[in-house]
Amino acid sequence: MAAQKKGAGGKQPTINDVAALAGVSKKTVSRVINRSEFLTEKTRKAVEQAIETLGFVPNPQARALAFRRNFLIALLHDNPNAQTVLNFQQGVLDAIKDSDLALLVRPVDRGSERMLDDVRTFLEKQRPIGALLLPPISENDDLAALCEDLGVRYVRVGSAPLDDAKHCVSSNDREVVAEAVRALIALRHRRIGFVRGPQGFRSAAEREKGFMEALSEAGLDLPAAYNAPGNYRYAAGIEAGEALLSLSEPPTAIFCSNDEMAAGVMSVAHAKRIDVPGALSIIGFDDSPTATHIWPALSTVRWPIREMGVRAAKTLVPDFLPLAGKVDESDSGVLNSTFIQRQSVASPQR
Amino acid sequence: MAAQKKGAGGKQPTINDVAALAGVSKKTVSRVINRSEFLTEKTRKAVEQAIETLGFVPNPQARALAFRRNFLIALLHDNPNAQTVLNFQQGVLDAIKDSDLALLVRPVDRGSERMLDDVRTFLEKQRPIGALLLPPISENDDLAALCEDLGVRYVRVGSAPLDDAKHCVSSNDREVVAEAVRALIALRHRRIGFVRGPQGFRSAAEREKGFMEALSEAGLDLPAAYNAPGNYRYAAGIEAGEALLSLSEPPTAIFCSNDEMAAGVMSVAHAKRIDVPGALSIIGFDDSPTATHIWPALSTVRWPIREMGVRAAKTLVPDFLPLAGKVDESDSGVLNSTFIQRQSVASPQR
DNA sequence: ATCAATATTGACACCGGTTACCAAAATGAC
DNA sequence: GTCATTTTGGTAACCGGTGTCAATATTGAT
Numbered sequence: 001m002a003a004q005k006k007g008a009g010g011k012q013p014t015i016n017d018v019a020a021l022a023g024v025s026k027k028t029v030s031r032v033i034n035r036s037e038f039l040t041e042k043t044r045k046a047v048e049q050a051i052e053t054l055g056f057v058p059n060p061q062a063r064a065l066a067f068r069r070n071f072l073i074a075l076l077h078d079n080p081n082a083q084t085v086l087n088f089q090q091g092v093l094d095a096i097k098d099s100d101l102a103l104l105v106r107p108v109d110r111g112s113e114r115m116l117d118d119v120r121t122f123l124e125k126q127r128p129i130g131a132l133l134l135p136p137i138s139e140n141d142d143l144a145a146l147c148e149d150l151g152v153r154y155v156r157v158g159s160a161p162l163d164d165a166k167h168c169v170s171s172n173d174r175e176v177v178a179e180a181v182r183a184l185i186a187l188r189h190r191r192i193g194f195v196r197g198p199q200g201f202r203s204a205a206e207r208e209k210g211f212m213e214a215l216s217e218a219g220l221d222l223p224a225a226y227n228a229p230g231n232y233r234y235a236a237g238i239e240a241g242e243a244l245l246s247l248s249e250p251p252t253a254i255f256c257s258n259d260e261m262a263a264g265v266m267s268v269a270h271a272k273r274i275d276v277p278g279a280l281s282i283i284g285f286d287d288s289p290t291a292t293h294i295w296p297a298l299s300t301v302r303w304p305i306r307e308m309g310v311r312a313a314k315t316l317v318p319d320f321l322p323l324a325g326k327v328d329e330s331d332s333g334v335l336n337s338t339f340i341q342r343q344s345v346a347s348p349q350r
Numbered sequence: 351m352a353a354q355k356k357g358a359g360g361k362q363p364t365i366n367d368v369a370a371l372a373g374v375s376k377k378t379v380s381r382v383i384n385r386s387e388f389l390t391e392k393t394r395k396a397v398e399q400a401i402e403t404l405g406f407v408p409n410p411q412a413r414a415l416a417f418r419r420n421f422l423i424a425l426l427h428d429n430p431n432a433q434t435v436l437n438f439q440q441g442v443l444d445a446i447k448d449s450d451l452a453l454l455v456r457p458v459d460r461g462s463e464r465m466l467d468d469v470r471t472f473l474e475k476q477r478p479i480g481a482l483l484l485p486p487i488s489e490n491d492d493l494a495a496l497c498e499d500l501g502v503r504y505v506r507v508g509s510a511p512l513d514d515a516k517h518c519v520s521s522n523d524r525e526v527v528a529e530a531v532r533a534l535i536a537l538r539h540r541r542i543g544f545v546r547g548p549q550g551f552r553s554a555a556e557r558e559k560g561f562m563e564a565l566s567e568a569g570l571d572l573p574a575a576y577n578a579p580g581n582y583r584y585a586a587g588i589e590a591g592e593a594l595l596s597l598s599e600p601p602t603a604i605f606c607s608n609d610e611m612a613a614g615v616m617s618v619a620h621a622k623r624i625d626v627p628g629a630l631s632i633i634g635f636d637d638s639p640t641a642t643h644i645w646p647a648l649s650t651v652r653w654p655i656r657e658m659g660v661r662a663a664k665t666l667v668p669d670f671l672p673l674a675g676k677v678d679e680s681d682s683g684v685l686n687s688t689f690i691q692r693q694s695v696a697s698p699q700r
Numbered sequence: 701a702t703c704a705a706t707a708t709t710g711a712c713a714c715c716g717g718t719t720a721c722c723a724a725a726a727t728g729a730c
Numbered sequence: 731g732t733c734a735t736t737t738t739g740g741t742a743a744c745c746g747g748t749g750t751c752a753a754t755a756t757t758g759a760t
Contacts, residue, residue, distance in 0.1 A: 012474065012746095014745090014746055014747085015746060015747060016746080016747095024709075024710085025709065025710045025711075026710085026711095026746090026747080026748090027709070027710060027711080027712095027748080027749090028708085028709060028710075029747095030747065030748060030749095031708090031709085033747090034748085038707065038708055038709085039707095039708070039709090040707090040708065040709095043708080043709080057471065057474055057475055058746080058747070059415075059745085059746050059747065060420075060475055060476065060477075060747095061411060061414040061415040061418075061420060061477065061745080061746075061747090062415050062715090062745065062746030062747035062748090063746080063747055063748075064411040064414070064415075064715095064747090065409075065411045065412050065414075065415050065715050065716065065717085065745085065746080065747070065748090066714080066715055066746080066747045066748040066749080067715085067747085067748070068411075068715070068748095070411060082432040082433040082435070082436040082437075082639075083432040083433070085432070085436060086432035086435060086436065087432075089455065089457070090457065093457060100475075102454055102456075102472075102475075102476055103454070103455055103456075104452055104453070104454055104455075105439065105453055105454075105455045106452075106453075107439070107440065107443060122452075124362075124407070125407070125410055125450075125452075126410070126452055127411065234642060234643055260639075260643060263643040263644070263645075264643075266645065267643075267644075267645040267646075267647075270645045270646075271645070288639075289432075289610075289638075289639070289640060290639060290640060290643045292584060293584055293610065293613040293614075293617075293640045293643065293644060294613070294617075294643060294644050294645070295613075295616065295617040295620040295621070295644070295645075296617075296620075297617075364715090364716055364717085365716065365717060366716080366717095374739075374740095375739060375740050375741080376716090376717080376718090376740090376741095377718085377719090377739070377740065377741085378738080378739060378740085380717070380718065380719090381738090381739090383717090384718085388736095388737060388738060389737095389738075390737090390738075393738080393739085408716085408717070409715085409716050409717065411715085411716080411717090412715070412716035412717035412718085412745090413716080413717055413718080414717090414745095415715090415716080415717070415718090415744095415745050415746065415747085416716080416717050416718040416719080416744080416745055417717090417718075417745090418745070
């Protein structure tokens with residue numbers, strides 16, 4: 001049984017009750033709550049004892065008022081991939097679990113002209129301690145400037161460093177994409193197609209760089225016909241698949257900038273009775289649920305989104321989190337993505 | 351350009367500033383803010399003028415403290431399906447967009463023994479106006495009782511009415527599953543398999559009821575070997591598929607209690623070179639992204655999760671929302687799910 | 701042991717609203 | 731014109747914490 005709590009009628013004990021019971025002043029209790037350093041072990045113990053006995057929980061509203069800041073972290077996102085958002089959320093929640101913080105979620109409408117004003121109003125009203133910016137909106141410099149301006153801490157999440165390490169958590173997507181493509185080359189693929197991500201997205205650019213890097217290392221080049229546009233949507237994968245697989249000399253492997261588009265390409269292959277992976281290898285990116293739900297299971301790149309959530313939270317509010325696992329100051333804030341081999345890749349048939 | 355806001359340095363005006371400028375007391379300003387009726391038109395005008403001039407916005411933290419309640423809605427969930435959670439979130443956000451409310455998200459660990467205590471602490475701390483309970487955790491009566499006990503409004507979301515209409519929003523899953531299965535029967539399927547959801551879940555029970563209803567209407571029965579256990583996971587779909595499709599007389603159609611398991615069954619079919627939908631029709635449930643990403647695209651049932659989010663919010667805090675689109679009191683709170691036909695269903699081959 | 705220096709603790713105002721309650725002004729009846 | 735009744739405005743307390751800075755307790759040096 002956990003702490004004995006009072007029923008519906010019973011009022012929450014306040015800091016005054018705790019102070020009275022412990023025989024100290026309000027302020028001292030406040031110090032204990034806020035982990036002030038200037039406290040005798042004895043006093044601290046006494047207060048903690050009283051807190052325990054009463055089942056006291058500091059009232060966040062009162063703290064927020066006095067502190068002029070809510071004990072909240074805002075998660076700003078416009079990512080269409082639900083699993084990504086939720087995994088990240090989960091990571092953040094892992095990190096703040098034993099703290100006093102709570103998580104406020106705020107989808108942002110990138111398209112809207114009023115976006116910045118909306119976010120400003122939101123931040124002014126809610127006054128969170130900090131904001132976490134998920135890609136692709138994390139790439140918006142105005143947003144970061146806005147946070148700065150409003151005195152809201154922020155951390156941007158990206159596929160490559162977007163800011164200094166204090167304000168950014170990222171993964172090494174480029175390297176890992178290159179690694180994945182090298183794996184194709186090692187399997188003796190020479191005709192390798194590419195399905196791009198949307199224009200102007202940093203994530204898409206990084207993936208493309210990684211792809212091109214691996215290709216040029218091997219002395220291969222990318223014929224224009226093998227380079228298909230995309231926008232991270234399934235439908236774009238279908239189109240790209242139709243285009244690439246209708247060529248007189250189609251690629252034997254296709255790297256898609258995300259899993260959804262890979263699923264689209266795979267559907268086209270199935271429809272055209274092209275054997276995967278026998279006649280066509282496919283690689284995606286994200287390791288979304290889709291990657292394992294389609295058949296054959298998709299080789300893909302997993303970015304450590306949940307870990308990034310943990311890291312982002314730790315970077316954002318190190319001083320509010322339980323002492324365990326502080327982020328090393330000298331850390332670059334770059335986490336490792338991983339290439340995951342599944343059944344959609346094999347050597348090309350002769 | 352929206353409202354002219356002061357820069358980083360400029361402080362927010364307070365109710366005192368407004369009072370001073372308007373030449374009245376704090377209380378009078380407060381009355382204007384809260385639309386008290388006992389005011390001279392002249393006074394009201396003066397105050398509103400001052401508010402306008404200063405660009406005054408009441409501080410939510412201070413109001414929360416005085417009200418003893420935060421202007422927040424908590425979303426409690428333990429749903430493994432990210433898309434579902436996010437769609438629901440989106441619906442809630444649609445509903446509260448022009449209000450003073452914000453959304454707090456809180457995943458809940460159903461397995462944990464401390465779950466109830468955790469939630470209690472959370473609610474006591476955050477003091478949201480209300481809580482939204484997503485399935486399957488919405489089925490937990492203790493949780494509803496806890497909200498009641500703490501004076502937190504709540505609305506439970508379910509696949510069938512779980513509570514009175516003031517506390518519940520649901521969909522008519524049973525009927526629509528029956529409709530889907532009737533469609534199979536109309537296509538002359540007679541050997542129809544079923545992959546169950548997890549034990550003890552209301553959603554699973556409703557889907558099963560709908561399935562059995564349609565079967566018995568048609569005078570068909572479900573052989574034990576056609577009734578496979580499942581837990582909503584892809585792996586369970588694989589197992590079920592292996593079992594059902596290895597039978598000497600396998601079903602010609604399989605209804606799976608969710609899309610993930612349907613994807614599993616479909617993978618087994620592909621691996622066994624069983625043509626879908628030619629030799630095997632498959633239906634899922636949820637209309638998750640997976641449903642469209644797999645090949646062939648999955649016929650499935652979509653529950654109106656986003657609309658349910660809107661509805662749930664309106665039911666929870668009608669008095670805090672913009673006047674538009676109030677929920678009709680007499681409404682039962684039941685929304686319609688839809689059967690979606692895609693390519694995974696056809697008449698059985700002779 | 702004494703005194704300065706430093707570590708702890710407490711008193712009190714304040715964060716920005718709301719509510720309770722009282723006083724003043726306005727209205728109306730006689 | 732006087733008194734009771736209804737409006738309206740003001741004051742002070744309060745919601746439950748935190749900041750400032752002075753007061754007190756400890757510690758170390760001499």
